[in-house]
Amino acid sequence: MRKLLATVFVFSLVAVLAWNYLSVPIATQWSEEELRLIASLSLDSLPPLPSDPSNHVADDPAAAEFGHRLYFDTRLSSNKQVSCASCHQPDLMFTDGIPLAVGADIGSAHTPSLVGLAYSPWFYWDGRKDSQWAQALAPLEAKHEHASDRVQLLHLIAGDTTYRAMYENVFGSLPANLRLPESASPNGDKEQQDNWNKLDSETQASVSRIFSNLGKAIAAYERKLMPGVAKFDEYARQLAHGSATQQDQTLNNSEIAGLKLFIGKAQCATCHNGPLFTNHEFHNTGILAASGQLPTMGRYDGIRISRDDPFNCQGEFSDAETSDCVELRFARDSNDLVGAQKTPTLRNIALTAPYMHTGQMANLRQVIEHYDDAPSSMLSHNEAKPLRLRAVERRQLESFLLTLSAPLATEQKWLVAADY
Numbered sequence: 428m429r430k431l432l433a434t435v436f437v438f439s440l441v442a443v444l445a446w447n448y449l450s451v452p453i454a455t456q457w458s459e460e461e462l463r464l465i466a467s468l469s470l471d472s473l474p475p476l477p478s479d480p481s482n483h484v485a486d487d488p489a490a491a492e493f494g495h496r497l498y499f500d501t502r503l504s505s506n507k508q509v510s511c512a513s514c515h516q517p518d519l520m521f522t523d524g525i526p527l528a529v530g531a532d533i534g535s536a537h538t539p540s541l542v543g544l545a546y547s548p549w550f551y552w553d554g555r556k557d558s559q560w561a562q563a564l565a566p567l568e569a570k571h572e573h574a575s576d577r578v579q580l581l582h583l584i585a586g587d588t589t590y591r592a593m594y595e596n597v598f599g600s601l602p603a604n605l606r607l608p609e610s611a612s613p614n615g616d617k618e619q620q621d622n623w624n625k626l627d628s629e630t631q632a633s634v635s636r637i638f639s640n641l642g643k644a645i646a647a648y649e650r651k652l653m654p655g656v657a658k659f660d661e662y663a664r665q666l667a668h669g670s671a672t673q674q675d676q677t678l679n680n681s682e683i684a685g686l687k688l689f690i691g692k693a694q695c696a697t698c699h700n701g702p703l704f705t706n707h708e709f710h711n712t713g714i715l716a717a718s719g720q721l722p723t724m725g726r727y728d729g730i731r732i733s734r735d736d737p738f739n740c741q742g743e744f745s746d747a748e749t750s751d752c753v754e755l756r757f758a759r760d761s762n763d764l765v766g767a768q769k770t771p772t773l774r775n776i777a778l779t780a781p782y783m784h785t786g787q788m789a790n791l792r793q794v795i796e797h798y799d800d801a802p803s804s805m806l807s808h809n810e811a812k813p814l815r816l817r818a819v820e821r822r823q824l825e826s827f828l829l830t831l832s833a834p835l836a837t838e839q840k841w842l843v844a845a846d847y
């Protein structure tokens with residue numbers, strides 16, 4: 428009897444171990460379809476950076492130098508304490524480590540990463556901006572971010588010898604004869620708006636043109652922020668070259684099992700696909716609003732706002748021809764975009780907690796549990812379906828996500844403030 432029990436025990440032990448470890452696929456067991464998918468996720472599949480016809484200085488090195496300084500400069504804010512880098516911190520892969528961003532005041536959204544973002548056709552969680560330069564203008568005037576305005580910024584640039592020289596080198600002379608109050612903007616408080624409305628339309632257009640140029644310089648800088656080759660990419664290379672034998676592969680068995688789940692049963696790659704792990708589309712994944720907030724309409728409102736934006740691709744401050752503005756002209760408009768947010772990149776995801784548009788998920792375990800449960804959405808419907816993963820599978824998925832971290836493929840000088 429004791430012998431029988433011992434045999435049963437050993438058998439169950441082997442069965443449990445096999446269930447946990449031996450069921451893990453080894454390199455040679457990838458199907459052709461899986462190999463194709465894995466290659467498509469690798470950084471080696473990243474195409475060259477697309478041009479931005481709406482920004483004629485997008486790839487001008489002098490514009491990037493100027494934008495780099497603006498990016499780190501707290502003098503661009505009303506309280507002289509906030510810069511883009513306060514929230515998009517280079518050390519945290521251009522995020523801030525807190526649920527809701529705090530600038531001059533607390534905002535209502537979580538700070539997303541800026542790495543690899545120049546590939547994106549839309550900006551913000553709801554995609555309400557259609558270019559990186561138009562996006563960069565919004566925080567400068569937003570009350571909870573820099574809380575400055577376009578006229579104050581113009582005075583700053585004109586009055587600082589370095590900035591004036593950098594600006595004029597890229598965009599030509601600043602107009603000499605503008606008569607302006609200290610502060611004015613169509614987006615500010617009552618006084619700022621009143622000041623703005625007193626300006627004639629020609630002056631307004633000159634000011635907004637200079638303002639848009641600041642955004643174009645910042646965008647030229649942001650285009651430098653590119654992801655680096657991670658452990659996952661090395662594994663994908665090994666597979667592509669047929670050198671990933673079970674002994675020398677870069678990923679361990681748990682990470683490989685997680686990858687298999689990611690592109691298979693867990694369906695993550697339906698939205699997180701391509702070398703940046705995003706389809707650049709908008710989806711409702713049943714994420715709750717931040718506590719005390721109403722759920723946002725997401726992309727449903729975002730597309731409308733971007734169409735009305737004077738700084739959009741078809742507007743007077745854009746350098747593009749209307750025919751270049753394909754994304755804006757043909758953007759989808761439908762009820763299923765209610766509550767939909769932009770699919771974020773998963774590159775460096777281990778370094779950018781907390782997660783989601785309101786930052787209410789503290790860690791990747793919570794994210795994976797959310798997808799496993801797929802709760803109903805507060806608005807419209809959750810596109811994702813419950814996954815019913817086993818505990819070991821949830822851990823494997825997480826261990827795969829950790830293989831996507833790598834130092835940026837960006838020169839060090841861009842990751843710190845410039846010397847003055």
Ligand code: HEC
Nearest residue numbers: 510511514528529530536537538539550551552563566572
């Ligand atoms: C107070 C913190 C804060 C400051 C300051 C700030 N941002 Fe952001 N940024 C955010 C938050 C939060 C979001 C997401 C907001 C949303 O989608 O509604 C965001 C979104 C973005 C996006 C869009 C990201 C995406 O995935 O589409 C870009 C690009 C960006 N910021 C660049 C900048 C630049 C450039 C500056 C400086 C001019 C700046 N930010 C200043 C917090 C900040």
Ligand code: HEC
Nearest residue numbers: 693694695698710714768769770771782783784794798810
């Ligand atoms: C239907 C499309 C879709 C599917 C399927 C999907 N995601 Fe997402 N994912 C998104 C969207 C959209 C967001 C942003 C949602 C939000 O903030 O409201 C997101 C956010 C995330 C985030 C947080 C990113 C950040 O920077 O805050 C992680 C991590 C993540 N997804 C991992 C996964 C994993 C793992 C799977 C598979 C189990 C998966 N996703 C499946 C669309 C999807």
